[in-house]
Amino acid sequence: MIPRPFENAPRLRGGRSNCPPRVVVLPRGRAYENLEEIVSFEGITGVFVGPSDLSASLGMYGKIESEEFIDTLADIARRAKTYRKLTGLMAHTLSIARKAVELGYNFISLAHDTKFLMEGAKMFLSEFKK
Template sequence: MQLPVNRFKQALKDGRMQWGIWQTFGGPDMAELLAASGYDWVLIDGEHGAFDVGEIRPCLQAVAGYPDCSPVVRLCELDTALIKRNLDQGAQTLMVPMINTAAEARAAVSAMRFAPEGTRGFNSATRAGRYGAIADYGTRAKDELCLIVQLESRAALGNLEEIAAVEGVDAVFIGPADLAADMGYPGNLAAPEVQDAVEDAIARLKALGMPAGIFTLDPEMQRRAIAAGASFNALGLDALMLMQAAQARLAQFRGA
């Protein structure tokens, strides 16, 4: 059996625009619904979403039935055990939040690779290795793994070039909400200083040839980010989209 191709990683290399959507509600049905809706990638949010490690596995299996959609798993923090367990259960693309230094980025890369390049514990008899059916999983696993580091602070943006230069970092995701809070504008992504910082970070990443992404519900920030070079962009979040649809439906009839 061949190692599954990471279509998300390949699209990053090709420079293709990829549109994503955020899953915070747990369960494979939500994952499948979002995958079926036509987005290029679904982020299964293990940071703020309703997921323990084992609850991510059926979501990965649900998305696997949609070859035009790729799952991305966001961890709650940089943790070698979390990285190992999510890789073993078949995640090929991980997003690690709150990366502030090149040393932290290198630690994430190490946790994703088997020795002698890294510290990931070896086991090929997992879902990732198709339960032993992929004979060369140990030597080829890293080829189809994709690491996205998330920069969400002024310190991280100050270290952007050093972080992006770490071998094994495949893409950088800018987190505008936490960045805005760190800059003294909690909840105010529209602050000009925040928008300028996001746009500048993405432009710097583009100049380095590093794929950049963002999630924002601010249309102006989204447009500026895309113009600056953001190539994988999340456009919505399940909870907010459901609330907006529910409120809009009620408004059609209440008081009519």
């Protein structure tokens, strides 16, 4: 039996159940400039956005929740979908994770484990001090 999260994997990969996914990371503005060429490439399954690196290379560092950067994320999702490619995003905040899902992103990496550890420690200390 296939675990539930993976039951649609063959369909998402065009029926190629024995083919591992091939995802291209879009860390730089140059990759965004060449997005059409990347997502139209037959051999890839999808693209993954690292918002910190991409925003920095586009001159928007630290503004990953700005309207301009959200428009960039929407454009990536729209163009990838045109070529039936999956889209993923490293979400550093809950709001950007929700926005990515709203934009049609297929998979979300929820920040880094160290961030979760720090947030948990802050919450614990905050409650402890009460």
